[in-house]
Amino acid sequence: MKNNVKLARIKANLTQQQLADGVGITRQTISLIEKGKYNPSLKLCLQICYRVNAQLDEIFWISEEEFNSEENN
Amino acid sequence: MKKITDERLIMKNLKNIRIAFAVQSLGIFAILFYEFLQGGIDQMRNNPIWLVFMVTTVVLAYLSMNISVDSERTLTQSNRSLQISAIVTLMISLIVGILTANTPGYGIWDGAIIGGIIFICGLVPSYYIYRLRKRKEEVFEEDEDE
The missing domain is CATH 1.20.58 (Methane Monooxygenase Hydroxylase; Chain G, domain 1)
Known part of the structure; x- marks a missing residue:
């Protein structure tokens, strides 16, 4: 699923490894989340939000049209 | 060894275990079938693997009940x-x-x-x-x- 994790991470001045260490996951998982190839659980989404000082909807919200088009792909 | 905290890897690990379980079950099934061909149903039952197979089946059946109760639409x-x-x-x-x-x-x-x-x-x-x-x-x- 498309998201703004990469943007928020760069804004917070964190590398993938630093963010991964901060939330207790691997750098590979952060990379997959940023590419939209892995859907994190709500718990992990919140942990990422806390680390990059952002709200959940700023990072993970997408419109219904975008959602449907992603589902169809 | 470090404890895995990454949810993606935990999930992947579970999926790997599922594949291993399938392979193991197939192996057990093959051994039991071979025993059955060799000496009939009695020889098959004498093999301790039969017990393992039955216990696993019963455990799986009990665990499935949990899922079937949850998937019932009406109470x-x-x-x-x-x-x-x-x-x-x-x-x-x-x-x-x-x-x-x-x-x-x-x-x-x-x-x-x-x-x-x-x-x-x-x-x-x-x-x-x-x-x-x-x-x-x-x-x-x-x-x-x-």
């Missing part, structure tokens, strides 16, 4: 279904017990033991399902109260 009346299951199990065990007792070479005690075992083996899963449904009903009531 089943748990008391009623337990009563029906108990009556059906009792009838089946009685019939098997009587038939066993009347078989030449077997006595009334054999019939009672076999009937009793069938009754207990049938009642335990019914009671387990009943407990699961009861718990589900409680959760449902909590949702209604809110």
